Amino acid sequence: MSDDPTMASEGTGEPERAELRLPPWPWIWKLLGAIVVTWFAASLFFAFFVAIRNLLIWAIIALFASFALEPAVDWLAKRGWRRGVATSLLLFGLAILGVVMVALMIPLLVDQIRALIRAAPDILRSVSTFTNRWFGIEVSVDKLTEQLTDTNSGLSRFAQNIAGNVFGVASSVLGTVFKLLTIGLFTFYLTADGPRFRRAICSYLPPRHQEAILWTWEVAIEKTGAYLYSRLLLAIISGTATFFVLTALGVPFAVPLAVWMGLVSQFLPTIGTYIAMALPLLVAVVQSPSDALVLLIFFTAYQQLENYFLSPRITARTMELHPALAFAFAIAGASISGIVGAFLALPLAAIIQAVGSTYVHRHDVADSDLTYVRTPEESREIRERRKRKRLSILSRFFRDDGGGSDPPADG
Numbered sequence: 001m002s003d004d005p006t007m008a009s010e011g012t013g014e015p016e017r018a019e020l021r022l023p024p025w026p027w028i029w030k031l032l033g034a035i036v037v038t039w040f041a042a043s044l045f046f047a048f049f050v051a052i053r054n055l056l057i058w059a060i061i062a063l064f065a066s067f068a069l070e071p072a073v074d075w076l077a078k079r080g081w082r083r084g085v086a087t088s089l090l091l092f093g094l095a096i097l098g099v100v101m102v103a104l105m106i107p108l109l110v111d112q113i114r115a116l117i118r119a120a121p122d123i124l125r126s127v128s129t130f131t132n133r134w135f136g137i138e139v140s141v142d143k144l145t146e147q148l149t150d151t152n153s154g155l156s157r158f159a160q161n162i163a164g165n166v167f168g169v170a171s172s173v174l175g176t177v178f179k180l181l182t183i184g185l186f187t188f189y190l191t192a193d194g195p196r197f198r199r200a201i202c203s204y205l206p207p208r209h210q211e212a213i214l215w216t217w218e219v220a221i222e223k224t225g226a227y228l229y230s231r232l233l234l235a236i237i238s239g240t241a242t243f244f245v246l247t248a249l250g251v252p253f254a255v256p257l258a259v260w261m262g263l264v265s266q267f268l269p270t271i272g273t274y275i276a277m278a279l280p281l282l283v284a285v286v287q288s289p290s291d292a293l294v295l296l297i298f299f300t301a302y303q304q305l306e307n308y309f310l311s312p313r314i315t316a317r318t319m320e321l322h323p324a325l326a327f328a329f330a331i332a333g334a335s336i337s338g339i340v341g342a343f344l345a346l347p348l349a350a351i352i353q354a355v356g357s358t359y360v361h362r363h364d365v366a367d368s369d370l371t372y373v374r375t376p377e378e379s380r381e382i383r384e385r386r387k388r389k390r391l392s393i394l395s396r397f398f399r400d401d402g403g404g405s406d407p408p409a410d411g
């Protein structure tokens with residue numbers, strides 16, 4: 001009889017099956033122990049990651065802030081400044097600017113909301129007259145005014161809840177201050193001790209990997225710093241233009257509104273322009289609806305000027321990103337981490353693009369109408385050539401048909 005278990009056994013004609021044996025019990029206990037230890041370690045790691053998630057986000061924000069500050073710190077260090085002093089001066093200036101912005105914007109916003117509430121009945125009467133004259137729709141001004149002034153209305157209850165939650169507001173303010181101080185501390189050490197920090201990281205890597213890390217770090221500093229300074233230049237231009245228009249219209253609080261418009265519209269990607277426009281339009285509509293209309297026309301015209309003339313020239317050598325790619329990264333960053341994620345998305349996209357273009361091999365593209373972008377002159381020349389070819393074919397056809405008779409006249 002053959003030892004092959006698939007051979008038929010004598011007298012039965014059925015294949016003989018090999019005997020199944022369980023692994024030894026010590027091996028099974030080791031496998032179960034490894035599974036339990038792995039699950040326990042993964043749970044601890046996940047719990048630890050959740051616990052320090054905010055700290056990691058703050059560290060990433062500080063890292064990008066150090067990328068943005070390092071060109072200015074290097075510029076001051078080359079002129080004899082100590083890196084610690086230069087970093088402290090820049091961070092202190094940013095903190096002063098933030099405090100001034102908040103101090104200017106909060107009273108302005110509160111005053112304008114109060115003025116808007118006081119002017120709401122007159123505005124509603126004007127709207128009611130307009131809708132009744134042109135559309136035959138009458139807006140009940142008295143009912144809306146009653147809803148605004150009724151102590152039992154949802155708006156009043158919402159205001160009372162905010163006023164009563166003083167402790168929650170104070171806690172939020174303290175939490176925000178603590179977060180900003182933590183990010184500022186990380187930013188200071190990453191910028192002031194940048195060379196020492198990078199040297200410490202490279203000491204654990206072989207020379208080939210050191211070069212890659214240092215090159216990537218240099219690209220990150222270049223792209224992030226260029227993004228920040230190009231946005232700052234556009235913010236100055238936008239704020240200056242807004243200031244002159246607000247002053248010409250006689251809109252109050254022209255300086256803080258211009259600063260608000262410049263910073264928010266440039267440093268908040270994608271939707272920053274529309275958010276920044278809201279506050280100046282609110283202030284203008286309280287004073288005069290016609291001024292608000294003129295201001296809206298100015299914002300629309302300036303946005304087109306910036307999109308097609310200013311921004312491409314200022315950011316041509318700093319943020320070479322396709323608009324669709326920039327929009328996708330901004331939306332993804334906002335989905336992950338809100339406004340901060342949207343702000344950091346564009347320099348991160350530029351860094352990824354620069355690193356990818358260096359390490360990813362690109363091939364020559366085959367010539368095709370689907371991959372070639374013609375200039376208007378080339379398109380016009382092609383149309384003329386095709387037109388001449390059609391005319392040549394028609395003239396040859398009529399010349400050969402009927403012994404060279406001329407083409408029939410139109411009509």
